[in-house]
Amino acid sequence: MNPKQLTIEQVQEILLREKYVCDRSLATVVYLSLVMGKPLLLEGEAGVGKTEVAKVLAKVLGARLIRLQCYEGLDASTALYEWNYPKQMLHIKLEEIERGDKQKVETEIFTQDYLVKRPLLDAIQSEDAIPPVLLIDEIDRADMEFEAFLLEVLSDFQITIPELGTIAAKQRPYVFLTSNRTREIHDALKRRCLYHWIEYPSFEKEYEIITTKFPEVETKMAQQICAFMQKVREMNFYKRPGVAETLDWASALIALNRKQLDDKSVVETMGCVFKYREDLSHLREQVENRQFSIDALLRASPEMVS
Amino acid sequence: MDITAETVAAAVSKVASARGKGTLPNVMAFGRALKQLGVKVSLSQVLDASRSAEFVDVSERGDFRALLRANLISEKEDFPVFDLLFDCFWREQSYERMPMETMDIQGTPTESQAPEGGDEEGGLEEASAESIANENVPLENLDEFSVPTYSAQELMNRKDFSEMGVEESRAIARAILLIATKIATQISRRKKISRRGQVIDPRASMRRSMKYGGEVIDLAKRKKRIKKTKVVLLCDVSGSMDCYSRFLIQFMYGLQNELWGVETFVFSTSLSRITHLIRTKNIVDALDKISGSILGWSGGTNIGRSLHTFNRNFAPSMVTHRTVVVIISDGWDRGDVSLLEKEMHDIKRRAKKIIWLNPLLASENYEPLCKGMQAALPYLDMFLSIHNVNSLVSLGRTLQKMVA
Numbered sequence: 001m002n003p004k005q006l007t008i009e010q011v012q013e014i015l016l017r018e019k020y021v022c023d024r025s026l027a028t029v030v031y032l033s034l035v036m037g038k039p040l041l042l043e044g045e046a047g048v049g050k051t052e053v054a055k056v057l058a059k060v061l062g063a064r065l066i067r068l069q070c071y072e073g074l075d076a077s078t079a080l081y082e083w084n085y086p087k088q089m090l091h092i093k094l095e096e097i098e099r100g101d102k103q104k105v106e107t108e109i110f111t112q113d114y115l116v117k118r119p120l121l122d123a124i125q126s127e128d129a130i131p132p133v134l135l136i137d138e139i140d141r142a143d144m145e146f147e148a149f150l151l152e153v154l155s156d157f158q159i160t161i162p163e164l165g166t167i168a169a170k171q172r173p174y175v176f177l178t179s180n181r182t183r184e185i186h187d188a189l190k191r192r193c194l195y196h197w198i199e200y201p202s203f204e205k206e207y208e209i210i211t212t213k214f215p216e217v218e219t220k221m222a223q224q225i226c227a228f229m230q231k232v233r234e235m236n237f238y239k240r241p242g243v244a245e246t247l248d249w250a251s252a253l254i255a256l257n258r259k260q261l262d263d264k265s266v267v268e269t270m271g272c273v274f275k276y277r278e279d280l281s282h283l284r285e286q287v288e289n290r291q292f293s294i295d296a297l298l299r300a301s302p303e304m305v306s
Numbered sequence: 307m308d309i310t311a312e313t314v315a316a317a318v319s320k321v322a323s324a325r326g327k328g329t330l331p332n333v334m335a336f337g338r339a340l341k342q343l344g345v346k347v348s349l350s351q352v353l354d355a356s357r358s359a360e361f362v363d364v365s366e367r368g369d370f371r372a373l374l375r376a377n378l379i380s381e382k383e384d385f386p387v388f389d390l391l392f393d394c395f396w397r398e399q400s401y402e403r404m405p406m407e408t409m410d411i412q413g414t415p416t417e418s419q420a421p422e423g424g425d426e427e428g429g430l431e432e433a434s435a436e437s438i439a440n441e442n443v444p445l446e447n448l449d450e451f452s453v454p455t456y457s458a459q460e461l462m463n464r465k466d467f468s469e470m471g472v473e474e475s476r477a478i479a480r481a482i483l484l485i486a487t488k489i490a491t492q493i494s495r496r497k498k499i500s501r502r503g504q505v506i507d508p509r510a511s512m513r514r515s516m517k518y519g520g521e522v523i524d525l526a527k528r529k530k531r532i533k534k535t536k537v538v539l540l541c542d543v544s545g546s547m548d549c550y551s552r553f554l555i556q557f558m559y560g561l562q563n564e565l566w567g568v569e570t571f572v573f574s575t576s577l578s579r580i581t582h583l584i585r586t587k588n589i590v591d592a593l594d595k596i597s598g599s600i601l602g603w604s605g606g607t608n609i610g611r612s613l614h615t616f617n618r619n620f621a622p623s624m625v626t627h628r629t630v631v632v633i634i635s636d637g638w639d640r641g642d643v644s645l646l647e648k649e650m651h652d653i654k655r656r657a658k659k660i661i662w663l664n665p666l667l668a669s670e671n672y673e674p675l676c677k678g679m680q681a682a683l684p685y686l687d688m689f690l691s692i693h694n695v696n697s698l699v700s701l702g703r704t705l706q707k708m709v710a
Contacts, residue, residue: 008362008369028362028372035361038354043382045622077509085512092516181623183536183567190380191348197382236614238652239622 003034003061003130003174020049020056021201021209029196030057039154039175041139041190044198046180047242051137054176058133063174064126067135068119070142076149080159081121084114110163120153123173134173139189140182147189154192201243203230209243210250217254224261225250229273231292237279248272263287309343314390317342329364330356336395337378343391344582344595345384351377370396383579481698482560503527535628535658536567540616542635544574544607550665554634559584559592569624572596573612579620609639609678610646617652625656634663634692639678646678650685659687663701667691 006014011034012027022030030053033040042050058065068079088109095105117125123134136150153159157169177193179185201209206226210217225246233240249272258265267284274280286292317339324335337352355377364370371392379388510526518524539561541554562568562584570581584592625631631653639646654660662682667690683689691697 024368025372025375028369029376032358032361032373032376036354036358038358040376041380082509083513085509085516089512089516182626183624187346187380191351193380194376195380196376197385236618238655 003063006031006034014060015053015056016212018056018060019212020052021205021212022053023205026053026196026198029194033176033194034174036194037172037174039177039193041177041179041185041193041195042198043179043181043195045200045240045242047244048198048200049243050178050198051135054133054135054178057174057176058135061130061133061174063130064128064132065135066119066123066126066132066173067137069137070139070146072141072143074142074146077118079118079120079146080149080153081118081161082116083110083163084116088114112164115161115164120149121159121167123175124153124157124159124167124169126173127170131171132173134175136175136177138180139177139185140179144186147186151188151192154189200233200240203227206230206243206246210246213247214250214254217250218259221253221258221260222250225253228261228266232273232283235286237274237282238276239274239279241273245273309387309390311390311394314343314387314394317391318394329359333359333374336374336391339391339395340378340388343387345379345387347378367396381582383582481701482557483564503529505529535630536624536626537561537569538620538624538629538631538657539568539570540577540613540631540633540635541570541572542574542607542609542633543572544638546607546636546638547634547665555584555593555596556589557634559589569620571616571620573609573616575606575608575611577612577615606640607635607638607678608641609635609637609682610641610643610649613649613653614645617649621653621656625653627656627658629657630659630661631657632661632663633682634665636664636666637662637676637679637682639676641678643677643681647681650682654685660685661688661690662686663690663692665692 008024008027008031011031012022012024015022015027015030029040032038042053044050055065057063091109091114092105095101115121119134123132126132139147139150154175157172158166160166203226206229207222210222210225211219214222229241229246249269252269252272253261253265256265256269267287270280270283274283283292320342321335321339324338325332333356334352337347337349337355340347355374358373358377359370362369362373364373371389374392375385375388379385505528507526507528510528511522511524514524514526515522539558541558543554547554558570558572558580562570562581568581569579570584571577571579580596583595586592586595650660664679690701692701
């Protein structure tokens with residue numbers, strides 16, 4: 001399938017085929033990123049499915065996924081390229097024994113054969129039939145300096161190696177960046193990207209996500225889970241749960257053969273939703289004090305047409 | 307800048323002459339209007355936005371909105387401004403004509419609709435102006451009455467910053483520079499090559515040995531780098547802090563511009579993020595922007611609620627184990643003390659350090675007796691005074707010790 005010939009509806013459809021439910025505005029932005037060849041910067045709270053977009057897209061396009069997980073201290077030699085020093089050294093030693101030509105050795109050891117490709121160079125040099133999907137995950141974890149390396153790659157799709165010259169992309173990879181906003185991304189980088197903020201899903205969307213991922217789930221319970229999550233995200237917890245938690249919880253409840261929620265099963269399985277002791281005890285208190293009633297919640301939730 | 311329907315309409319009418327036939331001029335005019343409303347937009351973004359319109363059926367209003375937003379906006383905080391402007395700029399009537407390349411601002415159809423649209427808009431403006439005026443009434447009243455007075459001694463102390471001359475300004479700027487560097491220095495995980503380093507860097511050693519034909523003679527070593535800490539500044543601008551406001555602004559402005567990674571918030575009864583407002587080259591501009599955009603300046607204080615907003619909307623992403631949270635407030639709180647305590651607890655858990663700067667602490671007979679301050683005390687790593695230039699300098703020294 002040629003990514004350039006998709007339409008917005010098709011983007012939505014193929015993502016859904018891999019069980020990724022996305023709304024129209026996200027589909028539009030992904031579509032634009034594909035047809036324009038412009039990187040897409042996705043921001044949003046933890047666990048709303050930022051990374052998943054790129055992963056699923058690579059899968060449905062049949063493209064290779066090249067993932068660069070950013071971390072503090074990530075530098076050019078782990079992200080772009082590195083010279084294979086031991087191999088160069090061996091070559092020099094061998095030439096020494098054979099009394100080789102010095103000039104020749106120098107030109108030989110600085111060629112592509114002695115270059116170790118790291119994700120960014122790999123993505124640019126790819127010759128796959130379908131351009132690869134390059135996922136630069138959690139860019140906010142890398143240092144500011146690292147963003148500077150990215151600028152050349154993301155605007156011109158080329159990498160300059162002093163000993164070799166400039167390597168330009170034969171075909172543009174589809175680039176996705178994600179950020180959790182632990183710090184601001186530099187304007188220069190943002191300017192080169194399309195931008196989209198992924199919100200927590202609405203009740204309807206979350207319901208769709210659950211039923212898409214777990215077709216076997218009981219309608220009633222899916223609604224209850226969604227209503228619960230909507231409510232919990234409005235409350236004062238240290239870490240608000242994302243869609244990832246919703247899915248964990250749903251699969252746990254299904255594994256336990258629960259048909260619907262009640263106070264007891266909520267408290268028992270809460271470890272899927274809350275990962276902090278304070279949050280867990282806060283919830284337990286609320287349920288015990290009847291301040292947080294699951295029945296009332298369900299009655300208040302919007303009616304779904306199944 | 308205060309973004310209301312009014313300012314948005316003004317921005318739209320300002321760029322009206324630049325609008326013309328076809329997508330590009332209209333998108334450019336739209337970009338210019340965004341700029342006027344304080345959103346950073348570059349020409350390349352505008353061109354890309356216009357280019358991307360080729361790929362989408364622009365008569366689908368939702369898609370068109372999404373494509374403009376993805377191209378022109380790169381911060382979630384700018385979404386509301388964008389939406390206001392989008393609705394105002396691409397009115398239903400004119401919007402429908404735009405893609406057909408027959409849109410004509412001066413044309414008859416627009417004129418015939420003008421009175422109707424004008425009325426509507428006028429009504430909207432009036433309404434919003436009214437609602438703002440209503441909101442302003444209590445605040446203005448507060449201005450006149452609510453600066454709490456303590457003892458004469460304290461009043462003397464507090465005059466220092468309010469009667470600030472040029473020289474003091476400079477002294478403050480110097481002190482802030484010192485503080486900024488102290489707050490912001492921390493050891494990084496990232497290493498750099500150094501002669502005096504402790505750890506051998508095999509990769510670099512190998513690289514260096516090449517000039518000796520592969521014999522390892524010169525060992526490369528690495529040492530840890532100095533790493534910048536992030537700072538979140540939460541500044542009380544309620545009535546009781548009024549007499550410090552000039553100094554506070556200078557402090558916020560100074561810190562923001564000396565360091566990268568500073569986030570600045572002001573609060574009184576509610577919290578606003580002003581990082582983007584004071585990120586300008588000129589302090590006068592910054593002052594203009596701030597005073598234009600913050601409601602509740604000089605109002606009452608609700609520290610708990612403000613911190614709650616902060617914890618809920620900003621802290622999860624902004625405050626990490628290497629963030630120093632600096633709160634500047636006198637601790638006179640009119641809100642719920644237990645909420646304040648809980649929120650302090652939450653910040654404490656996320657942040658590396660919490661520093662509370664209290665202007666009242668300077669006076670000899672001050673004790674942190676007010677409930678708000680008492681609730682917060684157990685969670686503070688540092689409780690310092692900030693009332694004149696000297697206190698700033700000593701603050702700098704204390705911070706130096708803390709970091710070292």
